[in-house]
Amino acid sequence: MNVLAEGFAQQLRRSCSEDWQACVDHRFVHEIFDGTLDDAVLRRYLVQDYQFIDRFVALLGAAIASADEFAPRVRLAQFAAMITSDENTYFLRSFDALGVPPPQRLAPALTQPTQALRQLMHDAAQSLSYANCIAVLAVAEGLYLDWADQDGKKHVPLPARFEHAEWIGLHANDFFRGFVGWLRRELDRVGPQLTDVRRAEAAAYFRQAVALERQFFDHIYD
Numbered sequence: 044m045n046v047l048a049e050g051f052a053q054q055l056r057r058s059c060s061e062d063w064q065a066c067v068d069h070r071f072v073h074e075i076f077d078g079t080l081d082d083a084v085l086r087r088y089l090v091q092d093y094q095f096i097d098r099f100v101a102l103l104g105a106a107i108a109s110a111d112e113f114a115p116r117v118r119l120a121q122f123a124a125m126i127t128s129d130e131n132t133y134f135l136r137s138f139d140a141l142g143v144p145p146p147q148r149l150a151p152a153l154t155q156p157t158q159a160l161r162q163l164m165h166d167a168a169q170s171l172s173y174a175n176c177i178a179v180l181a182v183a184e185g186l187y188l189d190w191a192d193q194d195g196k197k198h199v200p201l202p203a204r205f206e207h208a209e210w211i212g213l214h215a216n217d218f219f220r221g222f223v224g225w226l227r228r229e230l231d232r233v234g235p236q237l238t239d240v241r242r243a244e245a246a247a248y249f250r251q252a253v254a255l256e257r258q259f260f261d262h263i264y265d
């Protein structure tokens with residue numbers, strides 16, 4: 044079978060299905076859904092995750108700059124506008140609820156997985172290759188859609204505490220579903236246009252991002 048017949052997005056995901064599934068089925072995911080997540084674990088998670096947004100927005104900017112057409116620039120710019128407004132308040136309210144002091148919010152010691160994820164986003168942005176940027180975005184967004192929006196969890200009521208329920212809801216809604224679907228279609232659109240070397244480079248970014256996402260989930264339990 045021609046590997047491109049199944050679409051670049053699907054091909055990439057299949058190339059690291061074990062790490063991908065380990066994230067979707069992670070202890071963190073089960074515990075946030077049933078509301079049993081330890082506060083210390085959630086605090087570690089959110090403190091590190093908040094250090095991620097800055098590079099993430101820079102990566103969106105690089106994707107906007109390197110896109111080959113106007114339409115993807117508009118779509119990415121609209122998404123950037125959303126996450127630089129609504130998303131921020133969830134973190135601040137959760138930090139209040141969990142008693143996270145200002146130094147931990149603004150400048151915590153970065154763990155190794157956080158540093159590695161930030162570096163990967165930075166490298167993809169600096170490469171100014173649209174495919175590399177979209178590959179990393181498709182992991183950061185697609186993995187979060189897949190754990191938060193999975194069929195097996197749809198029948199259970201959302202957990203009572205907002206810190207749990209809203210973190211699920213931020214990643215399981217129509218806007219987010221639409222954006223992730225669009226990212227996957229973009230990978231399918233640009234993948235076949237790349238040279239073999241550039242396609243392999245984008246694939247390496249994708250796989251590295253999935254491996255680091257798994258480490259990120261794992262390390263908050265260390």
Ligand SMILES: Cc1ncc(C[n+]2csc(CCO)c2C)c(N)n1
Pocket residue numbers: 092095096099126130160182183184187213214256259
């Ligand atoms: C380690 C880690 N990986 C991916 C995401 C998901 N994510 C990061 S920014 C963003 C856009 C707006 O929600 C999304 C979905 C995360 N939060 N933490």
